[in-house]
Each structure stands twice: as structure tokens, then as C-alpha cells.
Amino acid sequence: MSGHQGHDDHGEHGGHDDYEARLRAFVGGELTASTPGPDPVNQPMIRHWVEAMGDENPVYVDQEAARATGRPGVVAPASMVQAWTMRGYAAASGASPSARRGFDELVGLLDEGGYTSVVATDSELEFQRELAPGDEVLVREVVEEISAEKKTGLGAGRFVTTLKTYRDQRGEVVATQRWRTLRFRPARSEPAADTGTGTDTEAKPPPLRPRPAINQDNTFWFEAAKEHSLRIQRCTTCERLRHPPGPCCPECGSLSWDTVEASGHGRVYSFVVNHHPKHPAFPYPLVVALVELAEGTRLLTNLLDVAPEDVEIDMPVVLDWLDADPDLSLPVFRTAVTEVHP
């Protein structure tokens, strides 16, 4: 995985060799300098942890019980090692300490490459000894590997593997944590999990969607879509609405028509979930829906922000707009109950 393989280059960022070199320069480098946790290992935080986790092992809170198991006194849960060095509310409130400069620089470089979203994929904890109240924990994080660009279910991205080393007040290693995250160009789908660090930002546009076949009969529809107006063709002779666009009324044969604007409300008439083959411009799983508009015509479209298993026939949906690229805007739909305005 160390050499960079030929990755699909969509020409989004020029100077690829240079970008690769800048990324590779981080491998082996320090993301977070050795940083002490804000508090030593302590009983109140252990108690909060085991209460929330539902962990009834008495060795975490009961000196007698801990001694009965051969320990000198209570210990912290092994899995809690990461918690001792979490920055807590300070991390959520924005400011980043200088110890994390390497981390911020790497995230900035990945953002520059379009890899603006992140999910953690692996956590591998190895524990050298148990921690007890009074112990201090410091963490240092280095980059082990940054992969070539991979195509994943979430979008094209790079796997970043780091190693966190947790040490105590004497400098001895108490635990290590190998941590792998996928930094990817989001394709508007569900994150697998969180990262414990960093924040997601807005998506860059994915590779271009296939171009629609635009002709003199349907140009009006795509032009209106660019203005975020969903038009329905109407026969000016018999008033029948029709979609997809065509030159001639299927009811009365008239060639004269105008359009009306759709209300944007509809229901799922039918749908399929496309898993394969994948086109890089689309998010997967891709819900392809036939939506029956309130006006009565039906429209082939995509449902966004809804898990395939949550889609139901007759489910109410509302119109939204996908600005796929500067030349293409398309109507898409979201579930009416969980509508989120962008």
C-alpha cells in the first residue's frame, strides 16, 4: 500500500505528483505531539463511564472487590484509555492547540484534495497495563500510512492509518491504538461511524453525471430545472398534463402546449434500489423512485437522505434540487417528514 497506485484522476486538483508528495511527507510524522490528558485517572470519571456503559464489573468502583481479584485497588476500564486524553468540550468549541498542528495541516491538505468527509473504519487497542486512579495519561499520534485513492461505497477516498501511543507519568507505554479513517469525497450517504476527531464539511461535487439527451421537445424542462422550477407540460387544447415531455398530446393529438409549475409534493409510486453496477457520479445505495406528483404525472427521480429500508410505497415526498454540476440541475425528492432545508 505504500507506493501510490494509479488512481482515478478527475482532474479536480492539478499537480497530482506534487499533491502525492505532500501527502507522503506526512507519513511517519507527528499528528499530535505528546499531550497530557486534562485530568489524571480518577474515580468520578470512571463512575460516570461505567454507569453510562452499564458496566457492573465491581473492580472499577469497589476497592474490596478489586483487591479480591488480586489488584491493589480499583482500576479503570481498559477501553477508557482514550477518554483520559479526550479534549472534551474544548474540542467542540473550535480552537485547536498547537500540539495538534500536524493534524490540522493534514486535514487541510486532505480538504484541498476534496476529501472533506471522514469516517473511522478500524480501532485496534492493545493494553500493556491497567490504569488506576492517580495515573496520568499522555497521548502522541503519528501517521503510519496514507493510501492511494480508493473507490469505496461512501465515495472516492484515502485511508489514513495512525498510531496513538498512550504513556503514563513515567513515560511507559500503557496502551496503543491503531486508528484508521477514510477521508472521502462524500456521495451524500450515511457515515459508517465517527472519528473521535475532526469535523465533516460540505461535499465537493462528485464526477459528472451522464448528460441527459436534450432535444427541442424537452429543452424547456431542463432549462426550467436550472432555475429550480419543476415544469409539467400541459395540452392547451384539452388541458391534459403529461410527462415526460413530448411534442404531441397523447389524449387529443394536439401539438399546442404550455407548462404549469409543479407544487413539489408527491408520493412514491414505485422504487428500486440500485447497488450495481456503480457509476462514480451517483451515491450508493441509490434509490431510484417513480414519484407521482400531486398533479398526477409521474417522474423518475432519486430519493435522497433516506435509507433504502425506510422507503415505502405511497410515502409522501417533497421536491428538492440537486445541482449536480454547473450545467445540470435535477429535481430530487426527500421524505416529507424529515425534510431538512439545505
Next chain:
Amino acid sequence: MTRTRATEPSSHAATTSSTVPRTRTYEEVAVGEPLPELAIPLTRTFIVATALASRDYQDVHHDPDLARERGSKDIFMNILTSNALVDRYLTEWAGPAAVVQAIRLRLGAPNHPGDTMVLSGTVTGRTDEERRVEIAVRGTNGLGTHLSGTAEVRLPREAGAS
């Protein structure tokens, strides 16, 4: 270097205290042995409480609107809690004298409120000199596999065994 705290688990708990559950000994655990399943109800309160208990204030673990803006259908449980629940699962099965040595997880489908995660496990290996037992663990929810991987615990020896 001279630190020896809690490196020698003891099965005394089995006989010396009525309040401390018994711990399985290394000798009585066999490869292939299944662990009983543990179902974790994933309430909204649980997801928020565990995030805060682990000092994780990322909005995706407590703010449904922001979680949706980031492309998720709702808030989801954090990874420290995934590790903690495996930790809990191991020592609930093995007993309080067991010492957790490793938790190695591949992370998958998120744990959203209203779902249930069921943990299952099987003993897959034993290492005599350190009395370490390897367990394959899996946590499944309504969407699929939330976590899968291996963990290791060190167990006390049989009383009287050398």
C-alpha cells in the same frame, strides 16, 4: 519498568467474597465456546450519555438536526462506546479478575436511537504462557454489522494449578 500492578489476575473472587462474581479460569475455557449474547438497547439517552461520559462532544452524537445535515439519518453512538461495550461484554462473561488485553474492531453500520445492538462472541484461541484467550466478537444492529473483530483477555489460573 518496575510496575507490576494487576498483572496477576486471581480467581480468589470465586471463594472469598459473596459480592464479587466468580471469574472463569484459563483452564476451563475451550476454543469454540460461544459467549452468551448481550442485547444493548440503543436509546437516545444512552447514546448521548455514553458520548458525554467519554468526553466526546461531537454534534453527531447529540444533535439530530446537525447529524442530518452531515448526511446521517439521526445521531449515532460513538466509537469509544463501541470499545466500552466490548470491554463490558468480555468481563461480564469472563468475570472481574479477567484483564482485557486487546480490543481490535472493524467499524460498520451506525448505531442509531431506537435500534438494538446484539453482541455475540466465540472463543477462537488460547495462549498458555500468558493465559490469554482470544475471542471473536460481533455487534449487529438493524442495519447490519456495527462492529466485528477480535479481543483478548487474560484469565486467572485454576486454584492450586501452577
